[in-house]
Every structure is written in C-alpha cells, then in structure tokens.
Amino acid sequence: NAGVTQTPKFRVLKTGQSMTLLCAQDMNHEYMYWYRQDPGMGLRLIHYSVGEGTTAKGEVPDGYNVSRLKKQNFLLGLESAAPSQTSVYFCASTPRAGNGYTFGSGTRLTVV
C-alpha cells in the first residue's frame, strides 16, 4: 500500500518551460489537494478536487492548472514556469471532508 506517491521528487526548470507534477493515490480517496510550501509561509493550497472530473481553485492558483481525469490521479501543470514558482509541492488526499489528509513526500522544484 503506497499511499500518496508524487513524481518527480526533484526538478530544475528554466524560466518559461512547462512541466507536469503527478500525484497518485491508491486509497480510493475522493478528495485530492495540491499545496506549495515556502519558508515562513506554511502550506498554501493551490488547487483541489472533490472527485473525479472536478477541480477548484485554492488560495494561490495563479500560474497553475490541474486535472483529475482519473480518481486516483491529480496532475498539477505549470505552463510557463517562473522563478516565483520555486517551491516544494505537496499532494494530499482524504476520503471525505472532515478527515485528516495523507500527504505525499513532496516535489522540490527550482526555476532558474
């Protein structure tokens, strides 16, 4: 039982490049989330999904897009990376509202 798996673990991008971060969970959870973590800022919600085929904006959605085509996968896309998107990205999932989240181990992204 892998829980929440994030790929890749590390990535360096040049400004303007695009990439997709993949989050996969094998717990049949309905809700999935993408957060970014920056020093002194805690965890900030980028986008989330309450079920297959649905997505919604969080606190800091600008510059990111997401898709949830399959229940077990939640993809985070950066169309044109900027240095301000240098961060550690965490995916999380939960079976229902009110439960604690299970987090992945993170993707460390550097945009130069």
Add this chain to the structure above:
Amino acid sequence: GQQLNQSPQSMFIQEGEDVSMNCTSSSIFNTWLWYKQDPGEGPVLLIALYKAGELTSNGRLTAQFGITRKDSFLNISASIPSDVGIYFCAGLNYGGSQGNLIFGKGTKLSVKP
C-alpha cells in the same frame, strides 16, 4: 480568508524537556489536527480532535481542542532527538470552502542532546 496563528515559530530545547505549542483562530473550527513534518518529507498526522474540550494523547504527545473551538494546543513530554521537525496545526470548518483544512505556519522544534 481564515488564518491560524501558531506559536512559537521556533523552539530550541534540551533533550528531556517538555514542549508546548498552540494555535489560535478568529474563527470557530469543527476539527483540529496536528501534523509533524520531518526534513525532506511530507507532513504526517499525529493527533485529530473532533469535539470542543477533547483531550487526546498519542504516546508522549497530548493535544486539546479548546472549549471556545478557536484554539488548540500540543504538548510533548520528555523530548527526544527524533522529535526534531516542524509541527503544524490545522483546522477544519465544514462551513468553509468544501471542508478544506487551514494550516498554521508551523513551529520548528530543535532538540539538543
């Protein structure tokens, strides 16, 4: 939006000492959660609290859901080196946006052997 004030921001303690940290909010929450994040890893759930006044323990950790539903604290007794990490509180309000957790900014704990 809703915000949680978590304090202290950081703590440097001696092994064996007790630790206390807390979170406060201007809003009422239905659930309080405490997470620990080890370096290079994602946060891991330590304790979940679901009722005002609830006091819950998990080994050397004890957490309480404040009576006003606007605060929570976490105590760690007899700290050991592996307690090092960042501790996050998180609150949940069902009346909020789709039941999303609101996170505090974390308390960074350092333990000197």
